[in-house]
Amino acid sequence: xxxQFEHVLSExxxxxxxxxxxxxxxxxxxxxxxxISRLKFDGQIIFDGARMHVNQSIHAGDTLTVVFPEEICQDxxxxxxxxxxxYEDEDLVIVNKPAGMAVHxxxxxxxxxxxxxxxxxxxxxxxxxxxxxxxxxxxxxSGVMLxxxxxxxxxxxxxxxxxxxxxKTYTAFASGIFPGNEIVLEDAIEKVAxxxxxxxxxxxxxxxxxxxVLACYEHAYSRxxxxxxxxxxxxxxxxxxxxxxxxxGDTLYGGDTALINRCALHCSQIDLISPFxxxxxxxxxxxxxxxxxxx
Numbered sequence: 001x002x003x004q005f006e007h008v009l010s011e012x013x014x015x016x017x018x019x020x021x022x023x024x025x026x027x028x029x030x031x032x033x034x035x036i037s038r039l040k041f042d043g044q045i046i047f048d049g050a051r052m053h054v055n056q057s058i059h060a061g062d063t064l065t066v067v068f069p070e071e072i073c074q075d076x077x078x079x080x081x082x083x084x085x086x087y088e089d090e091d092l093v094i095v096n097k098p099a100g101m102a103v104h105x106x107x108x109x110x111x112x113x114x115x116x117x118x119x120x121x122x123x124x125x126x127x128x129x130x131x132x133x134x135x136x137x138x139x140x141x142s143g144v145m146l147x148x149x150x151x152x153x154x155x156x157x158x159x160x161x162x163x164x165x166x167x168k169t170y171t172a173f174a175s176g177i178f179p180g181n182e183i184v185l186e187d188a189i190e191k192v193a194x195x196x197x198x199x200x201x202x203x204x205x206x207x208x209x210x211x212x213v214l215a216c217y218e219h220a221y222s223r224x225x226x227x228x229x230x231x232x233x234x235x236x237x238x239x240x241x242x243x244x245x246x247x248x249g250d251t252l253y254g255g256d257t258a259l260i261n262r263c264a265l266h267c268s269q270i271d272l273i274s275p276f277x278x279x280x281x282x283x284x285x286x287x288x289x290x291x292x293x294x295x
Contacts, residue, residue, distance in 0.1 A: 003068040003090070003091075003150040006030060009129040009261040013059035021045060022048050022054035024064060024113045027064050035068075035152060042069045068152055087283045091145060091153035091275055092134075093118065099142040104133050115236050118147060132157060135168070137232060140249075142269030143285045144168065166272040171224040171237060171287060173264035175256055178222055183211040185239040189232045197252055198234045200242045204289035207232045209239045219259065220249055221295070225268075236265060248294070259294060266291055 002239045007028060017023040025039070036054065039045055044067040045052045058064055081266070084096040097103065097114050104115035114129040122129065128154065132154040134146040146166075148154035160166035190204030198204075208229040215223040228235050232251075240246055241253035248264040249255050255263065269284045287295075 001051055002070045002195070003152050005066045006063060008063050009058055009060055017052060019057040019059055019062075020054075021047075021052055021064065023056060023058050025054065025066070026188055028064065031152075031157070035155070037153075038065060039068065043067055044069075052209055066273045067143070068150060070128070070150060076197070077110060079117050079120050083114060083117045086144065086285060087281060088149075089274055089277065090281075091150060091277075091292050092148055092157065092281075094121065094270060094281075094283050095145045097137055097145040097220040097267075097291070099140050099288065103136045103145060104131070114145060115147070125253065134166070135161060137233065137267055138237075138263065138265075140262040142288050142291075143170070144270045144283060145267070146270060146272070153275045157272065160272055161273075164229065167270070168267055168268040169228065170224075170228075170269045171266045171272075171291070172224040172226050172236060172240065173248045173260075173291065174222050174224055174240045175248060176222065176245045177216050178213050178224075178245065181213045183213070183243075185209040185211065185243055187239060189235060189238050191233075198238045199234070200238060205232060206230060207235050207239065211240075217294075221256075221259075221294075228286055237263065260290055262290070264291060264294065 004236045009024065013028050017027055022036060025036050040054055045057055045066040046138045047062060049076045060269055086096050087094040095114060102113040104113050113135060119131050120192060129149050132148040134148055134154065137145055157166060186208050187200035188204035190196050190201040190203060192199050199280065210227045212225040213222055214225055226236050237247055237250055237253050246253045246255040249257050249260040250263040251257060266287055274281050
């Protein structure tokens, strides 16, 4: 959906920018060079009902309106799945993803992805926007999934993720008993050529995983709370397997399937700052039934 901003220029802001619109957009609105360029060619910069250019000026007390466009997907999505929305505001939506569902549409998952379901859900309400996932979860992983409702929100949420402001906490069940309650795994991870799997390697990319052991069970497996400081593909799965404790059900990395037949990993909580209201958001997703049984 289009994102609109309105701002009345203060005297101090006028003195700081000279009232030049391009400078106001950068220093007052906080837009990036890319966003300002997009506004110049695709968006709307409006003062007193007229469209303005970035090299024009306004004065203290003037109201500047900025509208970012939103691409409308013309494809019809055929799905009856109703997503379980845990939280939403005008800039983002947080959904509880079931295991077995892809995060976004791709070859082989054009109509049955969570992104497609969200698109269809909002379209039925007359709301159109490009579904932008912030991060992702593997198909067999359940839990909290974040989507942005507009491009400026997506850019700011992505920046929060890169800067460690946006944090996810995972619940995992891994084989064996760990040698302590607090573990940090830092093996670098690289892609295995021609395969889905990743592996630890000195030639790989830096990866850091923090694990807290919550409980140990008589069938020799452990319940973990996990946070990742880097976002490598399969990071938790690779690090646990490389440490000798593959996740239960994770057949790609040698996990035991006696108790569960999918990767026993769930994104249980997300913490972030809503990009424009600046309100803190902390949302939890309850464990699905198959993981509850492991308790």
